[in-house]
Amino acid sequence: MKYMILLYGSQQDYDVLSGRATDRPAMSAEQVAAMHKHMETFHQALAESGELVDARGLSEPVHARRVQVRDGAPVVTDGPYPETQEVLAGYTIVECASFDRATEIASGLVDPDAPGGYVDVRPVLEGVEDLAG
């Protein structure tokens, strides 16, 4: 079974990461390096256990485009999110024995230093027939 672990962040979280203070202090170079190191070893371990399917980070929300259709024509909105809105910032897809194992993996992706920080785990459908189940 595949599970997607979703990580969230606002534009402000990206700012803190890129060394810009908001209402929180900016992360130091050491903190950023430590975070990268953690993500690397974390995913390396998943790859070695054969549980890693894919892991990606998304660019800053400011670069998002929202596409809608109005009167039959696709309409694009540049930068649709307010700066404080939490949006999808990245994901890790794992293939593992159970939801509980996926949840265990997910706990390693929660930033322990961010109060109230969280990630979501969602089972991935393998086909439309799963929807009926």
Place this chain on the structure above:
Amino acid sequence: MSEAASSVEGLLRALAPQVLGALVRRYGHFDSAEDAVQEALIVAASGWPRDGVPENPRGWLITVASRRLTDLLRGEQARRRREDTVARWVLPEQWQAPAADRPPADADDTLILLFLCCHPALSPASQIALTLRAVGGLSTAEVARAFLVPEATMTRRISRGKQRIRDSGLRFAPPTGPERADRLAAVLHVLYLIFTEGYARTAGPGLLRGDLTAEAIRLTRLVQRLLPDDPEVTGLLALMLLTDARAPARTGPNGELVPMAEQDRRRWRADQIAEGIALITAALPRGVVGPYQLQAAIAAVHDEAPDAAATDWAQITALYKVLLAISENPVVALNHAVAVAMSRGAPAGLALLAELADDARLADDPRLPAARAHLWELTGERVAAREAFRMAAARSTNLAQQRYLNARADRLAGEPPTVGGGGAG
């Protein structure tokens, strides 16, 4: 400029279109991306000569420009949110074309940028300014200096051009199908205009304009490397090289214009002539002969003559005749008439020039009276020649050219020549 600074500048100018291409491909927003790249270039131009060039200069510039773009977009989005105007745009219909119509993704970004900057929706002045900045990597101040206009004027010209591109919903992709030939012709025309703008004034007070000819040649070289099989692109490069080769002999010690017949041909740049001739010789047999190839061929005939008297005017006349047949242009007709005069005698040329006298497109052009003046002088009609030289001088807006034409008129009146004198022309 120090050696380090000038080598950094060359590197930055070469990287500018690649970095802009990468940014627009990834994030869109051509107009803001172009500003972001300019700012990254400025940071690099001051930092690199001092601190050294980073290991991956292209990656460095892309990173810095991306960060800057993010800031610009955030500022813009925040402002819009305050004003409660969302940045919405309708996806242009051509973006929804079937995938099979899509050009290959690896199409060269520099070429796409050129197509974008030379889009027919833009005025020629905007096309030129935007090309020099976005593709040439020149700053607004440099472009403004080259065109002798205030920087604020050039800033407006560039932002108007970018606004047009944004409003036209142009996709970052090369034109395809029948549109492509027209769009390439527009690119070549802009490069040609940059060249002539520089060349026409190399003798004037704006000596910096010589930079424009060099820049036109550099950009045309770039296009020629990307499209080596297009004979008109090669023709244009050859034309520029063969024309610019004469630049050292075009002006006398006091900045006065020296006509080709009187130029010291030993001062012509032999390497440029050799390269231009090799290019045009290779391009000509490749099928359709276009106007740039013909003009390059004419320039080659001039450049190959050891002295003015040895010029193969019959060959030049024949080439102008072909050129005239494909482009209805009074200046070409004028040059053809001069070539006829040189190969068959002044009266034959004067007869052809008389036909152009009523052409409204030449009404303010000094070239027609100047050509007639030269030929009347040859046929001994001194009074008509003098009047025509005076009229040509009055029409000219170039100081060196005015001084040359007035000197010719004075010579016919038997007045003492003033060429090289210190007085006002």
